[in-house]
Amino acid sequence: MPTLLAPGGSREMAAAAVDEGADVVYVGPLGWSRRPAESEMTDDDIKSAIDYAGARGRQVRIVLNTFPSTFEMDDFLAKVQRYADYGCSGFIVTDPGAIALIRRMLPETVIHVSIGSGITNAWDARFYRDLGADMIILPYRWGETEVEQVSRCSDIGLEVFLFETIQTGKICPGKCIMSSYLKYREWLPAEGKGESFGSANRGAKECYRVCQVQWDFTSGSEAAQSLKLRRDARLMLDQLPRMLALGVECFKLSGRERPTPMIRDLVRFYRKVLDGIVDGSRLDMGVYGEDLAVLRSRWIVEKNKRVDNLMSRATPAEVAAPRWGTA
Numbered sequence: 001m002p003t004l005l006a007p008g009g010s011r012e013m014a015a016a017a018v019d020e021g022a023d024v025v026y027v028g029p030l031g032w033s034r035r036p037a038e039s040e041m042t043d044d045d046i047k048s049a050i051d052y053a054g055a056r057g058r059q060v061r062i063v064l065n066t067f068p069s070t071f072e073m074d075d076f077l078a079k080v081q082r083y084a085d086y087g088c089s090g091f092i093v094t095d096p097g098a099i100a101l102i103r104r105m106l107p108e109t110v111i112h113v114s115i116g117s118g119i120t121n122a123w124d125a126r127f128y129r130d131l132g133a134d135m136i137i138l139p140y141r142w143g144e145t146e147v148e149q150v151s152r153c154s155d156i157g158l159e160v161f162l163f164e165t166i167q168t169g170k171i172c173p174g175k176c177i178m179s180s181y182l183k184y185r186e187w188l189p190a191e192g193k194g195e196s197f198g199s200a201n202r203g204a205k206e207c208y209r210v211c212q213v214q215w216d217f218t219s220g221s222e223a224a225q226s227l228k229l230r231r232d233a234r235l236m237l238d239q240l241p242r243m244l245a246l247g248v249e250c251f252k253l254s255g256r257e258r259p260t261p262m263i264r265d266l267v268r269f270y271r272k273v274l275d276g277i278v279d280g281s282r283l284d285m286g287v288y289g290e291d292l293a294v295l296r297s298r299w300i301v302e303k304n305k306r307v308d309n310l311m312s313r314a315t316p317a318e319v320a321a322p323r324w325g326t327a
Contacts, residue, residue: 002244002251002274005159006267008060009039009256014049016264018058021271025053026092028063028256029079034116035063039256047086059089065114067095080105096131103132110134112159112250122149129156135250140165140233147246159250160243162270163233235266235299237285237292241277258302269295 006022008014014025027049030040041049050060062083068076080091080102090110093099094117102111113119113128113136125136135157138147143165150158216224236243243251251274255263269291276282 001278003249004267004270004274005061005250005252007253007256007258007263008041008049009035009258009263010041010260011045011048011052013256013260013263014060015052016260017267018053018056020264020267022058022253022267024059024061024089024250025049026061026063028065029083032066032068032076032079033063034065035256043082046083046088050083050086050088054087060087061090061092061110061112062088063092063114064098065092065094065116068098073101077101077105084109090134093133096128099128099131099133113137115139115161122146122153125150125154125156129154135159137161137252144239144242144246147243147248151247157249158247159252160236160248161233161252161254162236162266164236164239235292235296237273237288240273240285241283244274244277257306262298262302265298266295 001023003023004021005024005026006017008017008025008027014027017025027046028035028040029046030037030042033040046060046062053060062080064076064079076098083091084106088109090112091102092112092114093102094114096117099111099113102109111133113133115137117124117128119125119128119136119139128136133156136150137159138150138161140161140163147158147160150156214226216226218224240251251270253263253266253270255266269288273282273285273288
């Protein structure tokens with residue numbers, strides 16, 4: 001059976017995802033998971049989510065996808081041990097060194113390679129497998145050919161976003177510093193993490209989704225063109241049977257920042273679709289067309305709201321960055 005991995009941006013969202021059939025819910029600790037604080041959870045909330053899921057035969061995995069510094073490693077590893085003691089089933093991690101450390105600490109835990117690692121070719125899968133990772137999330141710009149290539153390079157478990165494949169070049173989440181240009185803000189000390197400065201990759205602030213807004217581009221005397229740095233992703237449907245046939249084990253819904261009702265309805269929809277493919281009762285994806293059209297429309301509306309909200313909170317770096325005196 002494929003695993004349906006769903007977001008838990010709050011206790012309510014995590015519970016809704018479990019209730020609607022998610023096999024695993026992923027949650028992010030405050031300050032350690034590259035999301036706005038309102039989409040991350042305190043340790044008490046995380047423990048509550050783990051207990052709720054465990055009582056219903058489901059699992060919780062912890063997103064620790066920032067890049068911890070040398071000075072934060074003791075706190076980072078203390079977090080890992082705490083969540084393991086709570087009963088989480090695994091971790092979603094970006095930093096290669098952190099992956100190796102967690103594997104040594106917890107030989108039986110499940111480790112996912114986060115999309116923030118920015119993998120660029122099939123051989124990266126072998127690298128992360130050798131480090132100790134069990135599962136790797138593939139960029140949603142990769143299609144069936146790339147999935148097959150990864151399968152030939154490594155026996156690492158394959159995870160894909162529930163987005164259609166769109167080949168539009170490479171944007172590497174986790175390796176992007178565009179949000180740091182727009183704002184430079186300190187992180188308020190919370191949940192075992194001291195003050196830090198810099199990018200979303202360090203847990204200091206949110207990603208402002210710079211690549212998802214319209215920008216005016218000019219060249220010489222030509223009129224400005226309004227463009228995005230990348231195309232919007234669409235929820236996946238038609239590719240699901242083929243992805244399952246290729247051996248994809250885990251299907252991930254993104255959206256810790258989405259409203260809970262949106263995630264609830266998406267989990268319910270994809271649980272029904274995946275179960276129908278596996279048991280052979282519904283192999284024609286066309287029967288889901290109307291439901292998918294409604295969900296896609298809602299997804300776009302909520303995405304635009306989120307991007308507008310994040311950009312409204314951004315301040316150019318030259319305004320917000322600390323000023324140093326001159327001799």
